[in-house]
Amino acid sequence: MPPRSKPVLAALSLLLPLSPLAAPKNAVPPPPVAAKEPVEDTYHGVKVADPYQWLEKSGDPQVRDWVAGQTAYTRAVLDALPSRDAIRERITGLLSHQSPAHFGMQQKGGVLFSMRFQPPRQQAALVVLPSVDDPSTARVLVDPMELDPSGHTTIDFFAPSRDGKKVAVSLSKDGTESGDVTIYDVATGKPLPGETIPRVSGGTAGGDLAWNAEGTGFFYTRYPGEERPAEDRDFFQQVYFHKLGTPTAQDTHELGKDAPRIAFFTLQSSDDGAFTLARLGNGDGGEYAFYLRGAKGAWTQVSRFEDKLVHADFGPDGALYALSHQDAPRGKLLRIPLATPSLDKATVLVPQGESSLAGLRAGATRVYLLEQLGGPTRIRMVGLDGKALGEVPTPPVSSMGAIPLEGDDLLVPLSSYTQPLTVYRYAAKEGTLTKTALGRTSPVDTRDVVVETLQCKSKDGTQVPLDVLRSAKAKRNGNNPTLLTGYGGFSISLTPGLNPLHHAFIEQGGIVAISHLRGGAEFGEAWHTQGYLTKKQNVFDDFYACAKLLVDTKWTKPARLAIQGGSNGGLLMGAALTQHPEMYRAVVARVGIYDMLRVELTPNGQFNTTEYGTVKDAAQFQALYGYSPYHHVKDKTQYPSVLFTSGDNDPRVDPFHSRKMVARLQEATGTKRPVLLRTNALGHGGGSPLSETIAENVDVYAFLFNELGVKYRPVKAPATQSPAK
Known part of the structure; x- marks a missing residue:
């Protein structure tokens, strides 16, 4: 969600088999099954089933028990992933870089x-x-x-x-x-x-x-x-x-x-x-x-x-x-x-x-x-x-x-x-x-990193920029582990900046791609309005075009393509995995919105109506229902592996979105790939202590490396790299 106050304060050459997750030494018990209740809501004459509506009640003991069971399952899976100690050491070093x-x-x-x-x-x-x-x-x-x-x-x-x-x-x-x-x-x-x-x-x-x-x-x-x-x-x-x-x-x-x-x-x-x-x-x-x-x-x-x-x-x-x-x-x-x-x-x-x-x-x-x-x-x-x-x-x-x-x-x-x-x-x-002397030194050596901007043709012909970061040694062989991210909303532009976690991915032989989707402001207000209210589907079409270009130009293939996004970008992840599940191997969806029909029942969701629309308007309801990720999960579909994150105190996106989406995906998926829910006791992400930021990203990157078949190679911290001259 967008900031509304003064800003102060915003992530391999040796491969494992592409199995859902490396099998832990001890079998992991399955996640708790969410009960289904016969609930139905009617919008403009359209009846919509919502069997997991009961998961919206955060304080309900049954909800808390279900979340506790999901947490135990998630921890059993993530804690058993290979190379966690080495990944933790690297990410801790990157995010704890002491240059102020x-x-x-x-x-x-x-x-x-x-x-x-x-x-x-x-x-x-x-x-x-x-x-x-x-x-x-x-x-x-x-x-x-x-x-x-x-x-x-x-x-x-x-x-x-x-x-x-x-x-x-x-x-x-x-x-x-x-x-x-x-x-x-x-x-x-x-x-x-x-x-x-x-x-x-x-x-x-x-x-x-x-x-x-x-x-x-x-x-x-x-x-x-x-x-x-x-x-x-x-x-x-x-x-x-x-x-x-x-x-x-x-x-x-x-x-x-x-x-x-x-x-x-x-x-x-x-x-x-x-x-x-x-x-x-x-x-x-x-x-x-x-x-x-x-x-x-x-x-x-x-x-x-x-x-x-x-x-x-x-x-x-x-x-x-x-x-x-x-x-x-x-x-x-x-x-x-x-x-x-x-x-x-x-x-x-x-x-x-x-x-x-x-x-x-x-x-x-x-x-x-x-x-x-x-x-x-x-x-x-x-x-x-x-x-x-x-x-x-x-x-x-x-x-x-x-x-x-x-x-x-x-x-x-x-x-x-x-x-x-x-x-x-x-x-x-x-x-x-x-x-001045206020610049940070870099915790990563980026001298080998190449940055190029590609143009992706979206469904309606719109050209969408895609920034691609890779090692100069990367070969266009259709087999590179690749991480694609995006946002596409609230007139927020994704501008260039050094993200050490992206380079932690690149140094393992990966490629990172940042998409500049409609809904942002990269090309002005028209770019924003072409991706909001009843035109929100353009954002998801833009993102799919970026993913398809990475595959068509032989940088990667679906079996080695992961996507990641948070908040409004979490909604993007939900739409991406329900509209094109065949395109992605793994999805990291952080603090996202997934039930577009009930989001406005939350306080911040009411503020979002001028961006997303409201179910009270017939045309806007049809658009919201047309892409709402929770309502487009289909039974027995071959879904990718997914890691959802949420915060109990999140004032911007109610954690019930992640709970409901996890319950529906776990019920529907036709694969043995994991659908994980990672919950913390904090908020939307801003203001989280450094220790929690590290812990979450250790889980995320251990998950991504394993899912994409990357055998992690420990990396020594480079000599201090000075700021730009």
Whole structure:
């Protein structure tokens, strides 16, 4: 599911026989059989059987017993796989690489704040960075491990005051994403007494916060409390103002009384603090309305959902610079005067171009445009009058961000498929890009890795990009173990980045392929809308086209092809294995959605209706029912081996989806290949402690290697590979 708050925080030459799983020394008892109950629901006159609906009740003792039995079965299978110790050693080394990662950076009042993840610490900490050229000077402000040594507390987001003297930090536990905000004094690192605001962030509508000019208070998102019934408390998010030193009961309502039930807000303040901008999202489908609060304290509506404004930033010249999709699916840049904040007064500075406009940052004399064309990104510059000023000189086939510093200077976090995250400084006056000391070293040697982009022809003729990562020694012999992944939804693009687990697969003679499916934003909003609501089937057709190309061009064959995806990508896995079970040998489906007819009965599922559709609409019901994985499992079908993962506290995808899908597949499959359910006590994945991330991926990669007939060869850690130069 898509993030809705400020981001802080996102995997052989000697072969075994291609049997379902290597036989363990002791026979593994079969998994518990789920009882079938005669339940039938009717939608628009269509009767739909749902014999495993009882598995939706997470707290029911029978459900818990069934899950416990599935867990025992899964552990018996996975723990008996060959080379687990060597795989665990390698994955632990890769994910525990001690070179620190800095991300989510913000500068306020001349103070640079950053999240820092440095194993073996289980969670990332919030630090202050006096120098980007000397990370050793970093000072820890908030360390979740000090607050909770179990590693189950994480930072959801942070927001510094304009002068950099205070910082608001949202903290949540156990993967729930339900975060309370505490205010910390930056000089001392101590929390301000009595300054904790409950339920600012959550797993449905996220959360956000923006300070006033003086740093004496802030605007924040708030979920309802006892004023609403319990079933409404994950909805109706609104904006309040809190003045430091006063009880939260005295906080004043600012915005949102007329907002939809599935509203979520993001907030930002102008550099001088005189203006506050609120972006109201209508669920997860990409519809936004903007509101501006001026110096007199009144809110003005700048745009409506149908106006298709999607991003905005405050400029230095009394204007908003905004990204619009109105009659421009790849995006155009608008200038909106703050004095008259209306689209009627907006001027078009940059019309729609060939690339997709994905975001923007305003500097002192220019606007930086983040653009995409099929996955990789670039940063283009225009003056405040829209005049072209060239590009920031970044490497090709990479992804990047833009963090404003003083004047027009930027920090540019940059990564590629073969280079770790590196932070550069762009000096606008000189036009130079210089590497800082904040880059990570790489835990893998990627010098032998080749990256190429193929074009796959989907069912309707659409060309879909597929990035393929492989060793230069790989031969096109139709026999390479291959891992294909994708997402395809929520306007989220898969951009290049170094994933050490992908290289753990490549170093065993494998190939990794990343598909850029419709539903994402790799080519703008039209790419997104061609893969959502009633057009969701296009996503699955795109993915099948990518898999078929890998087979047709002799990189692999179905017996050696595995697929992996999570969340919306888990739905993709469910559709892939039910629509084309003959194409795949193994499937890893993480925290996915599989019952598309009952997903909207969950809190976050209601937010998803603007992306997936609702069964209340006849046409959308037909589309949902047409691909819903749970409803398309067919008896006695030769299904691939499948590993499902889920989290008990997942606020985004209810774990009942995985339970029901496992029960139906175990009943229906016509092979002896395993259908496994791996459940943990955490959430959707974000904020999981390092130890759980390692444990899950040891299971996943032991499963994949065994299923694809890869005899694991232990790999020594390479000499330290420096960040990109």
